[in-house]
Amino acid sequence: MVDTEYKQLVDLAAMAGKIMLENGAEIYRVEDTIRYILSVSGLETKQAFVLSTGLMISLGDPAIDAITVIRRVENRGTHLNAISKVNEISRDFYMGKLSLDEAYVQIKGLQANQYPSWLKDIAMIFVSAFFTGMFGGNAVDMVIAGGVGFLLAVWTWLTRGIRMHGMIRDFIGSFLVSVSAAGFLRIPGVAGHLNLIIIGAIMVMVPGAAITNAIRDTLHGDYSAGGAKILEAFVKAAMIALGVYCGLFMMGGRLV
Secondary structure, eight states: OOHHHHHHHHHHHHHHHHHHHHTTOOHHHHHHHHHHHHHTTOOSEEEEEEETTEEEEEEEETTEEEEEEEEEOOOOOOOHHHHHHHHHHHHHHHTTSSOHHHHHHHHHHTTSOSSOHHHHHHHHHHHHHHHHHHTTOOHHHHHHHHHHHHHHHHHHHHTTTSOOOHHHHHHHHHHHHHHHHHHHHTSTTOOOOHHHHHHHHHTTTOOHHHHHHHHHHHHTTOHHHHHHHHHHHHHHHHHHHHHHHHHHHHHTOOOO
């Protein structure tokens, strides 16, 4: 490899690691993927230090100047298919099935959103309805939960282009869920279970996968990243619960 290829290799590793972090991968999985990509260089020093908010990569050898990059990760979510795709591409590259240029193009293509926003909004409506049914709600509860999910999708769409802290967005979203659910049940002739409707609707917001990954990181020995993820997940859950409580308090209702 020449110097430009080493730099492209480091960029490839950084891009792959950033995509994995943004989509909810465990810290050890990100570090392993980066090290596998860098090992193709055959150089002596291949280091990756990853936190939940960023990563640092260094590639060096006595024969060349060390190459070091730092990437900040601001947006984090859960997208397991993107993680799987990065693993697949990096594995093929490590085994020689893909060239450096081919792997770079494929990884860069993953940065584009796989699913359109409108499809996610529609899925939010159906997920809210079906979770309500799974928790024991009847047909009326599911229809109301779908209506609540629609309002939640509208809120998500309105705030998509606004730089708003995720905790505030979750608080207002859960507040909207409880207010709208209680409002629907106040329509004359409409009877349903408020608790099941709210629980089903907020399931699209609950950070279940984030808590699981945080525990996996902690058990793997990444205590700083695991502790940070656990704290973030539980604060998010607390904000969701607070939003539901404030909405119920304003509407004068309670979960029964």
